[in-house]
Amino acid sequence: MRRQVTLFGCCLLVAASAIAQQASTSASTPTKPASQAAPQQPAPPANPITDAQAHELMELTGASKMQEQLVTGMTAYFQQRIPFAPKDVIDDLVQSLSKVDLQTPIIALYKQHISTTDADAIIAFYKTPAGKNMIHTMPAIMMQSERIGAELGQKTAQQVFERHKPEIEAALKQYQAEHAPKSGSSTGTGSGSGSSTTSTAPAAKPQQ
Secondary structure, rough: HHHHHHHHHHHHHHHHHHHHHHHOOOOOOOOOOHHHHHOOOOOOOOEEEEEEHHHHHHHHHHHHHHHHHHHHHHHHHHHHHHOOOOOHHHHHHHHHHHHHHHHHHHHHHHHOOHHHHHHHHHHHHHHHHHHHHHHHHHHHHHHHHHHHHHHHHHHHHHHHHHHOOHHHHHHHHHHHHHHHHOOOOOHHHHHHHHHHHHOOOOOOOOOO
C-alpha cells in the first residue's frame, strides 16, 4: 500500500513537472547555493489546486481506489501474520479501515505542490491517450527503476571496495588493534594488587 501511494505521487509530480515546463505556466525554481547543506522545500503555490481538481485527478489516476487497496492489503497482511485471529477481529479491522480518511491528507499534500493552473494542465494531459498510457505504465517503470538503481549502486560499491581492498584491510586491522580489549590486563592487575595487598598487610600479633 505504501509503495502504491509513493508510486502514484512520483507519477503525479513527474507529470506535473513535464507539463509545467511545456506550458510555461510555472516560474522556475531559483538555484540554491552550493554551500547549502539541506535545500528547503519550495513554497506552496499561491493558488493551490482546488478540492474539485484534486478529486478529479484522483479519479483519473486511480488514487480513489486506494481505500479498497488499503483494506485488502492490510487485511491480508494481518491474516498472514496472525492466522488465528477471530473473525470478529478481522471484521472490525475491515470496517475500521473502510472508515479511514485518506483523501483529506492526500489533497492537503497536493495543495502544497500543485497550483490550479498546473492541475488543469495535468488533468488535460491525463485525459489524452498518452496520459492514460503514462498512468498505466508509470508504476511498473518506477518499480523497475528502483530495482535497477539498487543493482547499479551495489555493483558500483563492490567495484570501489575492490579497488581499495588493501587500504580497507589495513584500516580494518588497525581498527581491530585499537579497539581490541587488553587481554589479561584486568586479571593481571587484579592478581598483582591482590598479591601486593597480601604481602604488605601486617601480620596479626599473637595474643599474650
